[in-house]
Amino acid sequence: MIESLRAINKGVAILVGLGLMGCAGFVLLDIILRQVGTSFGGTEEIAGYAMALATSWGMSYTLLELGHVRIDLLRSRAKSFGRALFDVFSMIVMSAVIIFIAIKAWPVLERSLVNGSHANTPLETPLAWVQFPWFAGWVWFAVTSCLVTLAALSLLVKRRHAETESFVGAFAEQDMLQ
Numbered sequence: 123m124i125e126s127l128r129a130i131n132k133g134v135a136i137l138v139g140l141g142l143m144g145c146a147g148f149v150l151l152d153i154i155l156r157q158v159g160t161s162f163g164g165t166e167e168i169a170g171y172a173m174a175l176a177t178s179w180g181m182s183y184t185l186l187e188l189g190h191v192r193i194d195l196l197r198s199r200a201k202s203f204g205r206a207l208f209d210v211f212s213m214i215v216m217s218a219v220i221i222f223i224a225i226k227a228w229p230v231l232e233r234s235l236v237n238g239s240h241a242n243t244p245l246e247t248p249l250a251w252v253q254f255p256w257f258a259g260w261v262w263f264a265v266t267s268c269l270v271t272l273a274a275l276s277l278l279v280k281r282r283h284a285e286t287e288s289f290v291g292a293f294a295e296q297d298m299l300q
Contacts, residue, residue, distance in 0.1 A: 124273055124289045128186045129268040133136040133260075138176050145172040164245040171252045173274055178259025181220075182266040188291065190216075206274075209290040213271040220267045231257045234249035 145168060152165040168187040183188055234238065241247040274290045277283070294299040 124186070124271060127182075127250045127269060131183040131186050131266065134179055138179050141171055142176055145169055164243065167241065167243050167245055167247065171247075174252070174256050175259060178256050180264065181259070185216075185263070185266060185270065186289065188289075202283040204288045205291070206278050209272070209286050210274045210278050213267065213290050216273045217264070217267040220239040220260070220264045224257070224264040227253075227257045265294050 147171055148162070149165045152162045155161050192212065194208070197205050200208065230249060231253040235252050239249045241249060270290060274286045277286045
């Protein structure tokens with residue numbers, strides 16, 4: 123399951139990266155056009171939307187690549203079982219926080235859908251167009267986080283403590299193991 127999630131999230135990360143590259147190209151072209159007295163307009167708004175989408179969708183990839191910041195002073199001094207306990211605890215806490223964020227993101231999207239809200243900018247972007255994929259990214263992160271937590275809990279219950287480190291351990295320790 124973890125490898126499948128990694129593969130899916132790698133594909134998502136590539137798509138998000140391509141979107142960011144396209145956005146950077148759009149901004150660069152707009153900067154060049156400004157030098158000759160014209161502009162597309164709205165590049166700041168579009169770049170902001172791109173960053174929000176990249177953040178919400180990129181979190182799952184970062185989780186599975188062990189890229190989230192962790193303070194593991196106590197964890198690093200523990201034996202295999204203790205490290206597994208710290209890992210599972212951190213995943214439970216992360217999952218709870220991400221579920222909370224996803225739940226709180228829904229009313230933002232819902233309000234935009236109900237009101238037909240548009241950005242208060244020259245582009246007047248329908249906010250639901252941006253908020254729906256943003257919300258979906260947070261939901262995907264919550265689903266991924268919960269699945270990873272369940273997998274780690276399963277290995278903990280089966281007393282396969284060392285195996286949890288490959289997908290919920292600390293990145294620095296992964297480098298040391300290789």
